[in-house]
Amino acid sequence: SSSSISTAGSGNRADLEREQQGRVELRERYLRSLFAMAGHTVHFTMYERVNVSASFDASDIDILNFQVSNLQTPLGVHREALLRCSDIISYTFEL
């Protein structure tokens, strides 16, 4: 019963379509936010009070890894890096 798909009864096509439409709107906006973030400096708040910043390049579609450049860490700079989304609490950028 935790799956959002299964909550829409098989007889209720309208409910399923509303849910699909909602998922499309939410996902499209999120993907657009990722494209908008490309090339911007992003500040990452990670677990254990670790704070870093980097230029965002791309994400995998499962939102598990962010590929970044010029990563500024407390211990130094890395020209290219991958961040695990499971290490990140939040990220912030300006438009």
Place this chain on the structure above:
Amino acid sequence: TTKRSVQPPAERPGERRMAEMKKLYGVGAAKIQAMETAMQLAFDRNCDEKQPKYWPVIPLKL
């Protein structure tokens, strides 16, 4: 000459993924898949070219 397979053609991964996308996104599936493909291509290409390493090396969580 070559023996003809009686097996049905194997389901292709791309078709399977599209079926899942349809279930999740309905008529919007193709649009979402196009955007996802663009993002994933950029990710894969950059990872190939730049060989980024995980930072930190050991996960902070779990």
Place this chain on the structure above:
Amino acid sequence: MSEWQRKNPLEWQTYVNKEVKVTAAEKHEYKGWVLTIDPVSANIVLGKLMEDGKISVSVILGHAVKEVEIGNEGDDEMKEQLAHLFMPEESKAYGQ
């Protein structure tokens, strides 16, 4: 999986264009207007207008969300400015 991550798209949509306070892991707190929630990761995208006219976008990862409290209904001016931020008309092409 947390309660937040298990919500369905229609439940997440009730947060869009509302001002919220998000409490996250390690007691971090965020306030802003909900622009979207990614249905794959449950990440919450918040927008905030800055004094210099820029827009600050903060995203809280779905796995780190502890609590989401709804504050004000979006006032119309704020809605206008933020609601279209990542909509097709305003966005640049995503292909490369």
